Amino acid sequence: MDDLGSKEAAAENTPAPLTLAHIEAAAERIRGAVRRTPSLSAAPLKDSLPLGELVLKLENLQVTGSFKARGASNTLFSLQEDEIRRGIVTASGGNHGLAVAYAGWRAGTRAVIYLPASTPAAKAEKLKAWGAEVVVEGAVWDDAKDAALGVAEAEGLTFIHPFADPRVMAGQGTVGIEILEDDPGLDYLFVAIGGGGLISGMATAVKALKPSVTVIGVEPTGAPTLKESLAAKELVTLPEIATAAGTLAPRRSAEVNLEIVREKVDEIVLVSDEEMRAAARSLWFELGIAAELSGAAALAAIRQGRQGRYALPKDARVGAVICGAGTDGIA
DSSP, rough: GGGOOOOOOHHSSSOOOOHHHHHHHHHHHHHHHHHOOEEOOOOOOOSSOOOOOEEEGGGSGGGGGGGGHHHHHHHHHHSSSSHHOOOOOESSSSSHHHHHHHHHHHOOOOEEEEETSSSSSSHHHHHHHOEEEEEOOSSHHHHHHHHHHHHHHHHEEEESSSSSSSSHHHHHHHHHHHHHHHTTOOOOOEEOOOOSHHHHHHHHHHHHHOOSSEEEEEEETTOHHHHHHHHHHHHHOSSSSOSGGGOOOSSSHHHHHHHHHHHHHHHEEEOOOHHHHHHHHHHHHOOOBBTTGGGGGHHHHHHHHGGGGGGTTTTTTEEEEEOOOOOOOTT
């Protein structure tokens, strides 16, 4: 994976040489460091669409509570020994930070996590429990990222980007391999989008393994970062963020993610905070699954069909990634 590069700036501005082979290599590299989460056959749900099948990939059961452990672990295991020894740093809305803290804990090295002020206090405490140093900086993720890059340069730490590093995307792409192994007949796949690392990796894997699968990205109405970028045909920076789903709320994605999404993602749909919260409550009410707002985003998009905003064939086999654990959606 060394050919995928490690510099944050390069990752944001260079098209990703990301292939199924990289994702398969990541799957081997992280085996034993992360969980192979279950895929749950969930249809029918009381408040969802009549579907042929609904398969939920339960990444809320992943170590640290989200898929992010995959990408952070793959990146850590790709570093040179001296890079690991110097320590690692990142900026996160919470979940990626937990994953990097976990990776640092496994390696016995220093992990510094910069958080925006909007991050729930409970996540900051979990970071500390994994042994990470926590620094709160700025109002949104982008502010925290700038601060983290500064300390990486000043102290020689390795910056692990939450979505624009192809090694991170390769780790996240292993979710796509697993869900198709569990349900080879999948027709549609709904994936939440923050910066775009998960959907970049998953779409690369899924389109290589089964090109007929329709891959649909899901963003909050208050943070349509990649949908706006696709419409503008260039990377855009949102003037503001207006969603409580902090893990889906960077003001700007990266060129590397935009290119993959443009090529491999069939559509991006938007969901409101209220729709995510309703989906999270449905998961809790019917299945006992505690998903944070972002974790319920994919199911929220599927539920939109009740309002006629998205049409799915009644016999479709539909997959959705429950990407993060939490209780903010059901509180």
